[in-house]
Amino acid sequence: MSTSAQGVVNALCSTDGPWCEAAAAEFTRTTGIKVNQAHKGTGEIAAQIRAEAANPKTDLWWGGTGDPFLQVAEQGLLDAYRPAYINDLYDWAVRQYAMSGNQVGGFYTSTIGFGFNTEVLKKKKLAEPKCWADLVKPEYRGEIEISHPASSGTAYTIIAGLVQQMGEDEAFEYLKKLHKNTTTYTRSGQAQAPNVAKGEVAIGVSFLFGFEKWRFEKYPVKTSSPCEGTGYEIGGIALVKGARNKANALKYYDFLMSPAGQSLGAKVGSLQTPANKTLKPDPRIPSSSSVKLIKYDFEKYGKAAERKRLIDRWTREVESLPR
Known part of the structure; x- marks a missing residue:
């Protein structure tokens, strides 16, 4: 050598x-x-x-x-x-x-959850989201940002978590509704926290730790863990x-x-x-002690064929829809 x-x-x-x-x-x-x-x-x-x-x-x-x-x-x-x-x-x-x-x-x-800009929500008279069910309400149209599952492991964790939680067909129906309220799919799951902190978007779905950093730096950021349970x-x-x-x-x-x-x-x-x-x-x-965590099946959803199948289905059925 x-x-x-x-x-x-x-x-x-x-x-x-x-x-x-x-x-x-x-x-x-x-x-x-x-x-x-x-x-x-x-x-x-x-x-x-x-x-x-x-x-x-x-x-x-x-x-x-x-x-x-x-x-x-x-x-x-x-x-x-x-x-x-x-x-x-x-x-x-x-x-x-x-x-x-x-x-x-x-x-x-780390766990998946919501980060939101309290000032933006207040200005738009929107409630703070507490549950997955909240994110698909029509009043949040264009207010939500998530990452893109083809390039971002965060987005794949979100999709795989919802599939395990809701059942696959129900999860995809949910993702179609969420798509209508999504403004952008970013390349990386690390984009949501700064974008929410700076008020460029009201709500981000990503790992909670990222939003916490901005909250501690005194930005108007709060977080919540989905009431129905969440992936990690x-x-x-x-x-x-x-x-x-x-x-x-x-x-x-x-x-x-x-x-x-x-x-x-x-x-x-x-x-x-x-x-x-x-x-x-x-x-x-x-702390994740108060978070309702799903029993995430890393073995099944850590398989290449399963990842490809879910992302292909998402691209075909969700991303292709108009917003």
């Missing part, structure tokens, strides 16, 4: 940009290993890893919803790794290792099969899962619940 290759790791990161950057900078500062890292949605990264399968350019993929990670694992494109510190991790993180033959670790968890994610972390810089990728992986790496998220405003239970979590991280 040449000396130049010893000093580098190529990573793809799908969590919030500031966390991606902070982790890379801190890892380089403490190890001297240079991190070449791009930030993209999980759907985009999954497609990139498939496209590069014959000649992998990525060593490590981390952050972002776990379903696309499980789909790439199923296609045999990730390397198994069961860390020595597995007992330092919460059960929900350990289950991801077990489910994927140790190809995917659980990196953090377990963010992923994985080594890419055929990684050129595997030794460094393992070092970066271990750093990201350590208390030092896991606590960086909250320091830059990413308020997911970290997988490592040995660190004291930031008090601003939203």
Whole structure:
């Protein structure tokens, strides 16, 4: 191995940009290993890893919803790794290792819900949404923003969650009604929180932690968890099969899962619940104790064929409709 290759790791990161950057900078500062890292949605990264399968350019993929990670694992494109510190991790993180033959670790968890701009709602004389049923009321027409399931793992989590909750045909009828009230489908699920905070849209549907960051920064943002129940994610972390810089990728992986790496998220405003239970979590991280969580079937909805089938159906039956 040449000396130049010893000093580098190529990573793809799908969590919030500031966390991606902070982790890379801190890892380089403490190890001297240079991190070449791009930030993209999980759907985009999954497609990139498939496209590069014959000649992998990525060593490590981390952050972002776990379903696309499980789909790439199923296609045999990730390397198994069961860390020595597995007992330092919460059960929900350990289950991801077990489910994927140790190809995917659980990196953090967070729940789906609504974030809304209280000033915009007040100005438009609209009530704060509390339930999935509220979002399809005609008065919210053009007031709701969601991400696009083809590129965003967040949107796929929303759809898969609704299918599990309502039954598939009922969920698609619901999504058609929601489509009428949706102003934009963004590429990434990280767009909703800033857009709501700045008043560009009244209501966003995404992971709750993103909205909380803006609330703590004194923007007129509030959140609610759907009264009927909601889906959630377990963010992923994985080594890419055929990684050129595997030794460094393992070092970066271990750093990201350590208390030092896991606590960086909250320091830059990413308020997911970290997988490592040995660190004291930031008090601003939203608790899911009062949230009605569905029993999310990661095994079934983490399959590539199921993801493709649901997204194809959504494109055919929902996206194609006029608004």
